[in-house]
Amino acid sequence: MTRNDFSISRKPSNHQRRTAMSKVFSSHAVSVDGYISGRKPDGEHTFGRGLGEASMLFNWYNDGDTPSKVFDGFRLSAPSAQFFDLIADRVGAAVAGRTTYEHSGHWGGDSPHPTAPLILVSHRSAPKLSSKQTLITTGIEDAIAAAKKVAGDKDVALMGGGLLTSALEADLVDEVILHQVPILLGGGHSFFQELPKHVRLRLLEVIAAPGVTHLHYEVIR
Numbered sequence: 001m002t003r004n005d006f007s008i009s010r011k012p013s014n015h016q017r018r019t020a021m022s023k024v025f026s027s028h029a030v031s032v033d034g035y036i037s038g039r040k041p042d043g044e045h046t047f048g049r050g051l052g053e054a055s056m057l058f059n060w061y062n063d064g065d066t067p068s069k070v071f072d073g074f075r076l077s078a079p080s081a082q083f084f085d086l087i088a089d090r091v092g093a094a095v096a097g098r099t100t101y102e103h104s105g106h107w108g109g110d111s112p113h114p115t116a117p118l119i120l121v122s123h124r125s126a127p128k129l130s131s132k133q134t135l136i137t138t139g140i141e142d143a144i145a146a147a148k149k150v151a152g153d154k155d156v157a158l159m160g161g162g163l164l165t166s167a168l169e170a171d172l173v174d175e176v177i178l179h180q181v182p183i184l185l186g187g188g189h190s191f192f193q194e195l196p197k198h199v200r201l202r203l204l205e206v207i208a209a210p211g212v213t214h215l216h217y218e219v220i221r
């Protein structure tokens with residue numbers, strides 16, 4: 001069999017089948033020992049500046065000379081910028097777990113994404129919610145349905161390990177993206193919590209960049 005024979009006969013992956021539909025994906029910077037924040041997140045800011053020791057997870061946002069076309073002020077290495085902007089540009093709604101929302105200082109009443117609105121998922125009321133933020137307390141299915149509605153043709157990005165675990169449990173996740181940073185944080189908030197079942201992943205791409213390796217997986221259903 002030649003290379004061409006193989007590519008013609010290969011069944012389309014879930015990723016290829018769903019290209020026309022809005023997708024649900026997560027994107028997290030994670031240490032090699034599996035933490036997405038350190039032991040003492042201080043709740044002042046997001047993306048590094050309020051994460052104490054875990055701010056190292058986000059150094060790659062600003063360790064290069066290629067400006068992001070989506071996030072003002074980010075200057076990444078060329079390979080990181082290319083991957084990061086492709087992902088960031090897909091986002092039509094961001095869905096965050098309550099702990100991420102609290103540790104990020106509520107994003108100052110805004111959204112973590114420059115253009116996509118925020119959907120907050122919690123079991124409790126959120127007194128500091130702004131008019132740009134929507135709270136869903138009726139579960140992950142309702143939260144993702146609401147996010148898909150506002151996202152339109154764009155995709156839904158999940159933020160928070162607990163939130164992602166809950167969405168995986170409900171079989172609502174299409175892709176998992178890890179930006180793996182070569183540090184061992186030794187403690188903090190784990191990327192994953194316990195799942196009641198195993199979830200199989202297929203590696204779609206690996207991009208080795210300065211200070212970070214981008215790992216892009218598809219969830220196999």
Ligand SMILES: NC(=O)c1ccc[n+]([C@@H]2O[C@H](COP(=O)([O-])OP(=O)(O)OC[C@H]3O[C@@H](n4cnc5c(N)ncnc54)[C@H](OP(=O)(O)O)[C@@H]3O)[C@@H](O)[C@H]2O)c1
Nearest residue numbers: 028029036037097098099100122123140160161162163166
């Ligand atoms: N490294 C990165 O890229 C990155 C990205 C995002 C976040 N973070 C950090 O990760 C840490 C938080 O992660 P985490 O995993 O501990 O928490 P999380 O996922 O942000 O939040 C968990 C909380 O979200 C709510 N929630 C989740 N699933 C729910 C569901 N199905 N129904 C209703 N409510 C639900 C619950 O809040 P209630 O208890 O109110 O019900 C739950 O306790 C923070 O420090 C954040 O800054 C890092």
